[in-house]
Amino acid sequence: xxxxxxxxxxxxxxxxxxxxxxxxxxxxxxxxxxxxxxxxxxxxxxxxxxxxxxxxxxxxxxxxxxxxxxxxxxxxxxxxxxxxxxxxxxxxxxxxxxxxxxxxxxxxxxxxxxxxxxxxxxxxxxxxxxxxxxxxxxxxxxxxxxxxxxxxxxxxxxxxxxxxxx
Amino acid sequence: xxxxxxxxxxxxxxxxxxxxxxxxxxxxxxxxxxxxxxxxxxxxxxxxxxxxxxxxxxxxxxxxxxxxxxxxxxxxxxxxxxxxxxxxxxxxxxxxxxxxxxxxxxxxxxxxxxxxxxxxxxxxxxxxxxxxxxxxxxxxxxxxxxxxxxxxxxxxxxxxxxxxxxxxxxxxxxxxxxxxxxxxxxxxxxxxxxxxxxxxxxxxxxxxxxxxxxxxxxxxxxxxxxxxxxxxxxxxxxxxxxxxxxxxxxxxxxxxxxxxxxxxxxxxxxxxxxxxxxxxxxxxxxxxxxxxxxxxxxxxxxxxxxxxxxxxxxxxxxxxxxxxxxxxxxxxxxxxxxxxxxxxxxxxxxxxxxxxxxxxxxxxxxxxxxxxxxxxxxxxxxxxxxxxxxxxxxxxxxxxxxxxxxxxxxxxxxxxxxxxxxxxxxxxxxxxxxxxxxxxxxxxxxxxxxxxxxxxxxxxxxxxxxxxxxxxxxxxxxxxxxxxxxxxxxxxxxxxxxxxxxxxxxxxxxxxxxxxxxxxxxxxxxxxxxxxxxxxxxxxxxxxxxxxxxxxxxxxxxxxxxxxxxxxxxxxxxxxxxxxxxxxxxxx
Numbered sequence: 128x129x130x131x132x133x134x135x136x137x138x139x140x141x142x143x144x145x146x147x148x149x150x151x152x153x154x155x156x157x158x159x160x161x162x163x164x165x166x167x168x169x170x171x172x173x174x175x176x177x178x179x180x181x182x183x184x185x186x187x188x189x190x191x192x193x194x195x196x197x198x199x200x201x202x203x204x205x206x207x208x209x210x211x212x213x214x215x216x217x218x219x220x221x222x223x224x225x226x227x228x229x230x231x232x233x234x235x236x237x238x239x240x241x242x243x244x245x246x247x248x249x250x251x252x253x254x255x256x257x258x259x260x261x262x263x264x265x266x267x268x269x270x271x272x273x274x275x276x277x278x279x280x281x282x283x284x285x286x287x288x289x290x291x292x293x
Numbered sequence: 294x295x296x297x298x299x300x301x302x303x304x305x306x307x308x309x310x311x312x313x314x315x316x317x318x319x320x321x322x323x324x325x326x327x328x329x330x331x332x333x334x335x336x337x338x339x340x341x342x343x344x345x346x347x348x349x350x351x352x353x354x355x356x357x358x359x360x361x362x363x364x365x366x367x368x369x370x371x372x373x374x375x376x377x378x379x380x381x382x383x384x385x386x387x388x389x390x391x392x393x394x395x396x397x398x399x400x401x402x403x404x405x406x407x408x409x410x411x412x413x414x415x416x417x418x419x420x421x422x423x424x425x426x427x428x429x430x431x432x433x434x435x436x437x438x439x440x441x442x443x444x445x446x447x448x449x450x451x452x453x454x455x456x457x458x459x460x461x462x463x464x465x466x467x468x469x470x471x472x473x474x475x476x477x478x479x480x481x482x483x484x485x486x487x488x489x490x491x492x493x494x495x496x497x498x499x500x501x502x503x504x505x506x507x508x509x510x511x512x513x514x515x516x517x518x519x520x521x522x523x524x525x526x527x528x529x530x531x532x533x534x535x536x537x538x539x540x541x542x543x544x545x546x547x548x549x550x551x552x553x554x555x556x557x558x559x560x561x562x563x564x565x566x567x568x569x570x571x572x573x574x575x576x577x578x579x580x581x582x583x584x585x586x587x588x589x590x591x592x593x594x595x596x597x598x599x600x601x602x603x604x605x606x607x608x609x610x611x612x613x614x615x616x617x618x619x620x621x622x623x624x625x626x627x628x629x630x631x632x633x634x635x636x637x638x639x640x641x642x643x644x645x646x647x648x649x650x651x652x653x654x655x656x657x658x659x660x661x662x663x664x665x666x667x668x669x670x671x672x673x674x675x676x677x678x679x680x681x682x683x684x685x686x687x688x689x690x691x692x693x694x695x696x697x698x699x700x701x702x703x704x705x706x707x708x709x710x711x712x713x714x715x716x717x718x719x720x721x722x723x724x725x726x727x728x729x730x731x732x733x734x735x736x737x738x739x740x741x742x743x744x745x746x747x748x749x750x751x752x753x754x755x756x757x758x759x760x761x762x763x764x765x766x767x768x769x770x771x772x773x774x775x776x777x778x779x780x781x782x783x784x785x786x787x788x789x790x791x792x793x794x795x796x797x798x799x800x801x802x803x804x805x806x807x808x809x810x811x812x813x814x815x816x817x818x819x820x821x822x823x824x825x826x827x828x829x830x831x832x833x834x835x836x837x838x839x840x841x842x843x844x845x846x847x848x849x850x851x852x853x854x855x856x857x858x859x860x861x862x863x864x865x866x867x868x869x870x871x872x873x874x875x876x877x878x879x880x881x
Binding site: 186 | 461462465466467478485
């Protein structure tokens with residue numbers, strides 16, 4: 128996994144986070160979560176900074192933690208974060224055709240997770256706890272139940288239309 | 294003292310840190326990839342699994358490197374069950390491995406290859422790697438080559454980088470079947486703050502991390518009729534290279550090395566020990582000057598290129614502490630190119646090729662430093678490690694073990710005991726102290742053996758020694774590994790440092806355990822035996838003080854005036870530059 132486009136980092140913001148967590152190695156995950164909240168992803172420069180500032184860590188170690196957990200993203204997330212459930216229930220009720228439809232619609236091929244214009248990002252999650260509505264897609268905070276390949280395209284078209292009008 | 298049973302026989306054990314060490318001390322070898330006695334046990338490779346039966350009848354199979362020894366347990370190292378597990382581990386590792394053994398740099402010295410042979414792996418039931426699976430090889434630096442397709446994810450390199458040098462440039466990334474070992478974000482080693490010490494390579498059981506070879510360039514130079522090849526050999530090469538030919542660690546083979554180098558066809562052979570003496574006269578002069586004239590203290594030694602790079606990348610604001618002396622390799626090369634033509638006919642600045650034989654991978658990097666150029670050309674042309682020279686000797690078909698010892702050439706071949714001990718942690722400081730004592734008092738130090746500075750084992754990576762130079766108290770701090778060096782730097786930063794001279798060698802124990810030496814990570818005793826070999830030569834040499842080396846005295850008399858002179862500075866001193874790579878530069 129390699130990160131691509133990067134935003135410029137305001138290190139004083141990261142120092143604030145580090146200060147709040149006392150520059151402690153044992154708080155690394157919480158620190159990374161906070162940084163991801165600020166930037167919607169983990170910029171490489173931010174990880175380098177964290178790895179250098181906390182004693183006993185190195186940039187490579189921080190990167191290792193960030194890439195180990197699925198909750199961390201090294202790519203900037205889109206304005207609309209699509210979470211597609213691929214838990215057991217959703218999977219057997221056909222989440223894969225829905226996933227393929229989203230990828231085709233947004234042009235997310237070759238492992239890309241965020242669209243060129245930064246509008247959408249896509250990730251699969253293991254279970255959203257709404258198995259009765261399977262297959263489920265969540266876009267930002269909104270839940271889309273009982274999805275099919277066609278239904279998800281309609282939902283995405285609606286968002287795109289909204290954005291164009293805005 | 295307690296006892297336990299290994300394969301039915303009772304053995305005593307005392308303070309061994311884990312069961313594996315007890316088993317090995319009993320003379321039984323258990324295969325390992327990820328284990329090194331110098332590193333914290335990790336238990337990732339699972340090759341050292343053994344069956345252990347507890348007194349209550351419970352039987353477990355576990356990795357012996359992570360188990361503490363317990364009294365009265367019955368350990369079995371070769372049951373059908375553990376052999377089956379080891380075989381499966383090997384098959385799985387080999388399935389994910391680029392198995393092009395014959396063209397691999399590690400062929401013949403690879404643990405994976407060795408165990409696959411010992412365990413009779415003839416068939417691997419898993420799919421082979423396809424060309425699409427192959428990851429890019431990183432050899433974009435002068436010292437090391439990283440081939441991720443040969444990596445078995447044992448993590449020894451990651452731990453060596455973290456535990457020795459304190460700032461792991463290598464780390465695990467991703468998860469599960471996608472796990473890789475790599476620098477931050479898959480960058481090249483040259484793009485991160487790697488110091489090229491090569492300890493990652495020294496502990497790597499496979500061909501994933503190897504030394505970037507310069508053997509072919511050396512052969513080309515030897516075979517080129519228009520070139521005059523001049524060699525220099527570093528102190529610790531002589532006590533280690535024999536191991537590659539079945540000799541004991543620590544056996545001083547310098548005469549054999551001279552002879553073998555002549556047989557290969559090098560034109561003149563000099564000794565880096567000579568320029569170690571030269572380094573001492575310059576460095577002791579600089580130290581005494583700083584001490585007596587109020588210069589910046591503590592002064593840091595500058596012989597170790599990994600340490601110098603660490604300072605340039607991590608503490609560029611403190612470069613003034615580094616001695617401006619070049620390393621012994623860095624001093625001898627320009628001396629050869631500038632002054633040798635005076636002594637030997639047919640040699641000119643242009644036709645000389647300097648080849649240095651070093652225990653060190655970082656020396657390859659040092660030789661390419663822009664500060665070490667003269668007339669647009671690098672002062673040192675080719676750097677080979679101990680391992681590479683051994684390979685060259687084998688390739689030339691020389692019977693190293695039985696070759697008749699010879700002498701080095703004149704005028705840069707004479708050396709003293711002080712030059713020899715440069716190869717062990719504490720040696721540079723000890724040699725410098727002997728000469729500094731003379732420069733301050735005009736008399737030679739009474740006891741030349743400053744034993745408190747010595748020691749290359751794990752417990753002596755940081756030593757503080759107080760010297761009394763006729764009333765002047767000087768505290769010398771000797772450290773090996775950059776992790777210990779960083780502690781000394783922090784002391785300076787927070788004002789608690791009480792030392793005036795800091796000697797740093799980046800490899801644990803110093804150059805005797807350098808990244809270019811024959812593999813010594815599996816037995817912590819090897820580097821101690823090599824260091825003892827150096828101290829033995831020091832004891833036996835007639836001259837043990839750098840400033841009494843007759844070749845050095847002549848060199849100053851005829852060419853360099855005196856230590857610290859303008860001419861000496863022009864040839865023997867260097868400068869450093871800010872190489873801070875952190876992306877947060879404005880906040881540093």
